Amino acid sequence: MRRRFAAIAIVMCIFILGVVSAAENKFAVPDTYQVKFSENVRLADTLLPKGTYEVRHVMDGSNHIMVFRQLGTKKPVEVRAKCTLVPLGAKATESQTIYILNAANQRVLQELVFKGEDAKHVF
Numbered sequence: 001m002r003r004r005f006a007a008i009a010i011v012m013c014i015f016i017l018g019v020v021s022a023a024e025n026k027f028a029v030p031d032t033y034q035v036k037f038s039e040n041v042r043l044a045d046t047l048l049p050k051g052t053y054e055v056r057h058v059m060d061g062s063n064h065i066m067v068f069r070q071l072g073t074k075k076p077v078e079v080r081a082k083c084t085l086v087p088l089g090a091k092a093t094e095s096q097t098i099y100i101l102n103a104a105n106q107r108v109l110q111e112l113v114f115k116g117e118d119a120k121h122v123f
Helices: 002-024
Strands: 032-037 041-043 046-048 051-060 063-070 078-087 096-101 107-113 119-122
Touching: none
Parallel strands: 041 107
Antiparallel strands: 032 051, 041 046, 051 063, 063 078, 078 119, 096 107, 107 119
């Protein structure tokens, strides 16, 4: 009888954890991506050198955070930036990187859209 109760409790805990995880990532975005910048890009307060980056989507409480880590270098740059997921209405048919130019004529990352996703990442 105790084993049955323990098994039911374990199943319920797994179910509850799944529901909580789904609520935090309601757009079902993947945990990692890759993005390549052909020029230096400003993100938050950091100027990222051109190159390829692994981008990890992590949660910090209820905040969505994108962690950019430069690939292929001995001392990789790593930057964390808060993002907001904005619904697209339909799955993206292509990936997009959207910038604005600041007063110093630097590209400032505003949005990332990844092919196949239902939401864009706005910084």
